[in-house]
Amino acid sequence: xxxxAYVKRRNEIEAYFDHTxxxxxxxxxxxxxxxxxxxxxxxxxxxxxxxxxSRFPDDLTGWRILDAxxxxxxxAHALAGRGADVLxxxxxxxxxxxxxxxLPKVTGPGRLELVSGDMLGDHGVFDAVVAMDSLIHYAxxxxxxxxxxxxxxxxxxxxxxxxxxxPLLATMHAVGxxxxxxxxxxxxxPVQAATLIDGVLKRADxxxxxxxxxxxxxxxxxxxxxxxxVRR
Ligand SMILES: C[S@@+](CC[C@H](N)C(=O)[O-])C[C@H]1O[C@@H](n2cnc3c(N)ncnc32)[C@H](O)[C@@H]1O
Numbered sequence: 001x002x003x004x005a006y007v008k009r010r011n012e013i014e015a016y017f018d019h020t021x022x023x024x025x026x027x028x029x030x031x032x033x034x035x036x037x038x039x040x041x042x043x044x045x046x047x048x049x050x051x052x053x054s055r056f057p058d059d060l061t062g063w064r065i066l067d068a069x070x071x072x073x074x075x076a077h078a079l080a081g082r083g084a085d086v087l088x089x090x091x092x093x094x095x096x097x098x099x100x101x102x103l104p105k106v107t108g109p110g111r112l113e114l115v116s117g118d119m120l121g122d123h124g125v126f127d128a129v130v131a132m133d134s135l136i137h138y139a140x141x142x143x144x145x146x147x148x149x150x151x152x153x154x155x156x157x158x159x160x161x162x163x164x165x166x167p168l169l170a171t172m173h174a175v176g177x178x179x180x181x182x183x184x185x186x187x188x189x190p191v192q193a194a195t196l197i198d199g200v201l202k203r204a205d206x207x208x209x210x211x212x213x214x215x216x217x218x219x220x221x222x223x224x225x226x227x228x229x230v231r232r
Contacts, residue, residue, distance in 0.1 A: 040220025068119035069134020073099035
């Protein structure tokens with residue numbers, strides 16, 4: 001059961017990525033030249049994508065992976081390129097259309113399916129879940145609930161990012177500089193990762209999970225932390 005607060009937040013995020021900021025996100029994730037803040041965000045996100053990919057073997061043949069909030073699908077595509085059967089799910093139907101038309105064909109044995117919907121919907125069972133910069137828009141309790149729901153359908157690991165609660169991020173968050181006012185992101189929710197993950201792992205149904213390594217990426221205006229939950 002999803003709470004009304006979660007549904008409200010999800011609707012705001014869907015409206016933002018489906019309409020308000022669609023073009024800004026297309027530009028950010030393209031190869032088109034960008035400058036200033038956007039260039040640092042792009043460089044940071046490229047570094048984070050490499051970090052998340054480094055958590056997986058080079059050969060993912062036989063793996064089924066969920067990219068939860070796949071956006072333009074770059075990470076999902078890279079995982080499929082390693083042989084995985086990947087399902088990319090995103091709230092924004094426009095973003096999914098963009099991913100479908102923009103991504104090159106997967107070469108090799110991997111498969112990539114892209115659908116619009118809620119990452120917490122019933123998509124079956126996975127060996128791993130990735131969630132790059134998609135949980136960062138939810139409050140701590142909602143992220144915890146999402147991780148627990150995702151863990152219930154994941155055999156090996158969940159690799160995700162959080163926005164760390166740092167004074168700098170808090171300031172940027174307040175100033176809201178990432179995009180012009182017209183297409184500014186719905187607020188990123190900085191969280192104290194240790195508190196969040198400890199709380200999740202205290203749950204009885206998470207007894208066979210442990211915390212994996214964290215890795216912080218800080219490039220100008222992009223500050224994000226890779227986290228991992230692993231089945232023992
Ligand atoms: C900042 S973008 C990141 C996209 C992609 N993961 C990347 O790193 O390029 C966040 C994405 O998460 C998606 N998202 C947020 N909540 C979601 C949910 N509950 N189910 C599916 N997608 C979600 C948004 O629609 C948006 O496309």
